[in-house]
Amino acid sequence: MPKAQQMKKKRVYSLDMLRGIIVVLSVFLSTIPAGSIEYESLRHAEWYGVTIIDVILPTFITIFGASMAIAYQRGVKWEKILKRTVRLIVYGIIFTMVVTWSLDFATLRWTGVLQMFAFLGIVTVTITYFVKSPLKFMLIALLVSSIYGGGLLTIGQSCEDQLPQPDCNPSGIIDSALFGENHMYHQGERGYDPEGLVTSFSALSNVLFGFAIGKLIISRKETGVWKELLAIGLLVIALSLVWHQFLPYNKRLWTPAFAMLAAGLTSTMLSILYLIFDKGKVDAKETFMKPIVWYLEAFGRNSFLIYFGKFMLASFLVHLTLKIDGVNEPLASILYEGVASFVPHPQLAYALLNLLFWTVIAFICHRKRWYLKV
Template identity: 25%
Template sequence: MDHAELQIAPPRPAHGTGASRWLALDWLRGLSIIGMLLNLTPGAWEKQYGWMVHAKWEGGNLVDMVAPAFLFCIGAAMPLSLSHRMNMGQPTAALWRHGLWRAAVLVALGLFLNAYPVFDPAHLRIPGVLQKIGLAFALALSLVLLTMRRTTGGSPHFRPYILIGATLFILASHWALLYFVPVPGFGAPRFDPVGSWPAYIDRQLFTVPHMFVWWPVDGKVVFDPDGLLNAYTSSASVLIGVLAGLAHMSGKVRRPAATAFAAGAAMIVLALALSGICPIIKNIYTATFVLFSAGFSLALLALFSLLAGLSATSVLLFPLKVYGANPLLAYVTSFLLAPLFDYSWRFAGGAASIRSAGQAALSGVFDPYAASLTFGLIYLVLQFLVLKACYRRRWILKL
């Protein structure tokens, strides 16, 4: 296949089938998309447990680890997918076309979801989660393809040490920009939501009417959590995943779970040690946030690698595999359904939204915070039933 298309089709065995699949990665990808959707479907936005609420600025909660884990999974699968395509005889040009088209469609889909259901061009938010993923994927893929070579047999020869250098350059250059280069009108160093380079660039490039409006500072929209520079450092999260994928492919790591955990712990410790000069901030995706979140992803991957050796876990964690097999479909349908949850439906006794009615009903059984979480879990179970049917029929929404 020399071109890419958005399709519902049987999944390609990008890195083997059956037992040869990287089950731990499938589970981690599934857990990350479940975390994203659980955060997007509470019964009441103001009644969420602290671990489900994004950190306002510095530091982080459990939910802040979700999106970086998904980026990590994208990277980990990349060398496996590229190897599969190249071993099937696809030329390098086809890899470029497929990858960049995939990135472009992600950006376009993200813009559509931002516009839906109002479609008001004057206030369309231009940055977004899918846009950031698309740009980060494009940059990471470009670095992988530019440094990759083909063997005489047509198989790929990756260069992990160059990719390590590229990852360090991205992180160091982003930090140096924020720490040393004065922001016009604000100076340096700036890691705040108003005067930092990511916030300043987004205001100049996208303008305030086209930015994220839900987290204002002193009543003003000043930054976007998925802005342009955030995509730049997000590519480092993808590249760290690529390196994990290359280590897995090599088969030379004797104790992969222990190695992944040790590497993850080292990255977390390094991030904490450097936080004095580079704060851990998700909203501007600082270098230390990349290190901390990637370390967290590696630690989870290590845990899942251990669990993959236990027969009972395949049954218990099957929902993670189902969600991990169809993350784009799960994410898109959640956004398409969200307005229906908040629409004020009329009935004999008056009018109410599904979200408010569900929260009210569940609050009669649980405390308000548990009710809000339960609402999201019920949605996930219902969506799982749909995704499971798709999984059984091998209907996968993919790029």
């Protein structure tokens, strides 16, 4: 069998494992409801700062870049790319309608995470026509971050503390001009759009870092690529710490420090998982780790379904009601009160209940080999 065909057939299990870890964390952390305990370290940072849930999306996007490199190693079919881009945009608009529970086109948000994926995918594929080597992809990623960071610092000079603020940042200027305030995140009331064109430009660096990682995995599978992934990861994390001194971690604006931190963590985690599962140091099928691997693979191979499905389920639970004692109660409240009646930590238990639901869905789909591809 030709070497190219062997490479095509062999999955990169570390990508599935990392996707699985990210999606499991996302389901649990994003479904912890408000309650008597704040769990601030598990919530999104309000502005500057970073928490574990903050790095989930940029890590997911970096993995997206790595997966693209592997999927397109034999070339790009533009017809498929364009169809995929249109699908992502349409799905993104439908997703927004469900999550916001609104069909009002006067205030419909045109931006969103799926639309961001569409933009990042088409731009990255275009770049692949001119750039081939992993090193050049990384250099372009660094250039994108540097240009973006320079723009933020320049605009920040006129803001409080000489740093971009919610009411003083380029997203509030550029995204509102492009889409109109009524079609932005929270109708522009927050002063920025976390998935607008401005932050998407910065997020491009994550996809490019990921693409470079994917190309490294393809070209150096047999030569200990995990060592290179580890070195790259640690170097990029170090660069993020340097950027943090000038422009702190900020998910809302996707600052260079934030983008690099997520890219570095992704490469570092992939190196460890690659050593364990792809390099063959641990044969997961013959060890006690088999159930864990199967569990993570079930989530990883249906990452889009579960990652976005959890938001849609949450919207259904919040907006669909049952009449109890003459009062319409949201299904989410009914479930939460039921959980709270017999466990000491109802907020965490409610999140675990959500995770259990998606575990069942992931297991059924994985067993039947049903995978949502976009």
